[in-house]
Amino acid sequence: MNILFVASESDPFVKSGGLGEVIGSLPKQIKKKGADIRVILPKYGDIADEYKNQMTTKAVFNIQLDWRNQYCGVQELQVNGIHYYFIDNEFYFKRPGLYGYGDDGERFVYFNKAVLEAIPHLDFEPDIIHCHDWQSGLIPVCLKAQYSDKPVYRNIKTIFTIHNLKYQGIFSKPLLKSLTDLDDKYFTQDSLEFYDQGNCMKGALQYADVITTVSHTYAEEIQTPEYGEQLEGVITSRNKDLHGILNGIDIKSYNPVTDPNVRVKYQNSLFNKRLNKERFQKQIGLPVNKDIPMIGMVSRLVEQKGYDLVAHVLDEILEMDVQFVILGTGERKYELFFEDAAKRNPTKLSTIIKFDDALARKIYSSSDLFLMPSLYEPCGIGQLLSYQYRAVPIVRETGGLKDTVKPYNKYTGEGTGFTFINYNAHDMLYAIQKAVECYHNKDIWNSIINQIKKVNVSWEKPAREYINLYKQLVFVLN
Known part of the structure; x- marks a missing residue:
């Protein structure tokens, strides 16, 4: 043909x-x-x-x-x-x-x-x-x-x-x-x-x-x-x-074993992944701490990607013991809001207003959690990349996000991420809180990562x- x-x-x-x-x-x-x-x-x-x-x-x-x-x-x-x-x-x-x-x-x-x-x-x-x-x-x-x-x-x-x-x-x-x-x-x-x-x-x-x-x-x-x-x-x-x-996704290009943007190579080693986090924290000026959960967000800064939800509960997110890294460009109101928030919370939030593929890969390889609270998402590539780099996705159940992220179930232990259904800021906040809580439970976290390993994101x-x-x-x- x-x-x-x-x-x-x-x-x-x-x-x-x-x-x-x-x-x-x-x-x-x-x-x-x-x-x-x-x-x-x-x-x-x-x-x-x-x-x-x-x-x-x-x-x-x-x-x-x-x-x-x-x-x-x-x-x-x-x-x-x-x-x-x-x-x-x-x-x-x-x-x-x-x-x-x-x-x-x-x-x-x-x-x-x-x-x-x-x-x-x-x-x-x-x-x-x-x-x-x-x-x-x-x-x-x-x-x-x-x-x-x-x-x-x-x-x-x-x-x-x-x-x-x-x-x-x-x-x-x-x-x-x-x-x-x-x-x-x-x-x-x-x-x-x-x-x-x-x-x-x-x-x-x-x-x-x-x-x-x-x-x-x-x-x-x-x-x-x-x-x-x-x-x-x-x-x-x-x-x-x-x-x-x-x-x-192109699993040869996006591979933490061979990706030149990943400082400490890894596949399933969470120890090596956290070494990347420490180096990245130092690079972008956040306090160096391998044990603090880092939440990454890489996308255009537009309403479709859920930034209005994030803005609405950002103070509550930053009250948690987390670090938050945002990369992208988009609507000026979101760029200004998150830049200003980063100045007010320099130990918690890093906002990088540009499109930079190398930096995006560093965020994937350093983040423990990856946030995609989209209003709608035809397929979504971010959650597939997060799987490759062993960052656990937090997504709204819409479009391809619903099809690719299986919500964690505390009763069965099954799941490859954390999800919420309604386009609601506090529903998203609850999903983030649940994810951070699970991050601190080594057995639960290793179980989720082991299930992510089995997900095939290739073409x-x-x-x-x-x-x-x-x-x-x-x-x-x-």
Whole structure:
């Protein structure tokens, strides 16, 4: 099978979050299972020169975008055994950062068109185009509307994966209509129309052959008004084609035995893990004490990640005999609040406002507990990483957090973490208190760590599920 991944970011080239992690690691596992998988991305200005200098030009052509005739270059490169293509247009992509520009609608319509126009030039005929999030959401629409009568495209199937339903690519109907050159019938309620605007993700949900999302619970949640972001009706109408497949992580990269950011290497040794904690405490200016439980939190500082809950009971958290380390950037109100709190509690709280992968890995390898009190979480990677580094997760039971963290049960001794159900600050506080109490009981703590050791967070099982889905789509539906 030939699979073409289309995405707006991928490690090791450019990454703003979980999507880049997934696209950077999943293809390697799918390739191991026998598929010819390739990835196509925008050629951003932020891609390091070490990669740009190795790219070779595969094709050059022009794309009609409204009244403009735009240049498109297709460049290619192989990294870690995976074949990558890059859509080259400096006007759209040679800028700092990935998203957040006023012309994002035009940039990604161009990218979708460029991917489809590039296919005859690739020496690679995909059986399936696997699209990820709204930035590639128009590909299933345009493929069926404008390309299905052409021999090269006739048998191509599409899969669309929702990584985060909140971000949908909503733009004015006149803009999308002029850029895509789609007929008026594609801007009705049954297609792209969304409250008198055009919605790229809705288009993908309507026209993709199969829809996936990144956990079983999230697949159920997004069919409800609470989590459906006003698309629950569309998703429910396609629920027979909807599959929840959990994400994994690259366990070779995230490995405390080989990770260069881990000062004292370990796998299951809590003694060595606590030596890392002592060195990290010294590095960030917290009192050095291997026995005090350290709570880590690594994420964007936004409401979705539960920072309003943390802010609401922060004083109560810091009244406990704990240390708390927060790493990330996000909404200014949260950055200022937690920076100020750290100044007031210098022996208890360290707030680091930046995105730093090396520092994140030090937090995972030093923390005893890892907090993820998310309002919603399609899958979550933090709790999977915490398992790898033997930090016990404290999570709210939503999306992939519910699917991956088994709550500790004091009666049976079973569990891989601590959970709470309601989005409530004091429910979260109680879960933290319970976790800290268990930390000080050596037998309970060792039991939890021993159960975490058995959790498989690799891409092995998810990749197998994707392969089965691809086979069904190519061999059964054809």
